[in-house]
Amino acid sequence: MGNTVEIKAPKAHKLLFATQISLRVAAFASTLAATCIMLTNNQTAVVFDIQVDARYTYLPALKFFGFAHLIACVFSIVSLILTLILGNKAVNPVHYFYMFLHDLIMSVLLMAGCAAATAVGYIGKYGNTHTGWTPVCDHFAKFCNRVIAAVVLSFLSVAFYLILTIISAKKYRSTN
Numbered sequence: 001m002g003n004t005v006e007i008k009a010p011k012a013h014k015l016l017f018a019t020q021i022s023l024r025v026a027a028f029a030s031t032l033a034a035t036c037i038m039l040t041n042n043q044t045a046v047v048f049d050i051q052v053d054a055r056y057t058y059l060p061a062l063k064f065f066g067f068a069h070l071i072a073c074v075f076s077i078v079s080l081i082l083t084l085i086l087g088n089k090a091v092n093p094v095h096y097f098y099m100f101l102h103d104l105i106m107s108v109l110l111m112a113g114c115a116a117a118t119a120v121g122y123i124g125k126y127g128n129t130h131t132g133w134t135p136v137c138d139h140f141a142k143f144c145n146r147v148i149a150a151v152v153l154s155f156l157s158v159a160f161y162l163i164l165t166i167i168s169a170k171k172y173r174s175t176n
Contacts, residue, residue: 017087020167024083027160028076031069031110034153038066038117041150043143054136054143061116062147068113069154072106072161079103096172103165110161114154121147 041062042055056062079102086095124144127135137144 016167016171017083020083020164021080021087023160023164023167024076024080027106027157027164028073028080030153030157030160031073031076034150034157035066035069035073037146037150037153038062038069041143041146043140045139047139052139054140056147059120061120065113065117065150065154068109069150069157072110072157075102075106079106093172096168100165100168100172103161103168107158107161107165110154110158114151114158117147117151117154121151 038056042053044051044053056066079099121144123133125135125137127133
């Protein structure tokens, strides 16, 4: 047989396969929702009789967040399709390693975007007295609430991909 592992589809394999599919669908849904929320986020408010816009494009950290999640969303679909194709066939163990690398890269990308948005969101909500930055969420509540919703979905995405990374690593290790 060489480098392939014949999978007989026992109950444990079916459960693992269903778990992977569910987590990949959940990761896709949460990254898609976070992307849509962030990329459509804007608000206009009047501050001291001046009309001011808040847009995600004005903050590089939020732009990075939105596009990182867009990339993860697309790659979630790709990994879901590959998992469905390779799920019940004789699989080369190196495929599990590639899925592990994919899941790890997506986890890191999502964590970076989440960290960037969380840092900017914290400053927007609470300001920074040492630098003279005042909180802006008092004036842009809708904008800030949408950023919070996107960040919460992002943390869920990170959790989904972290679990997928562990599953992929375990699957690769058990075939070698």
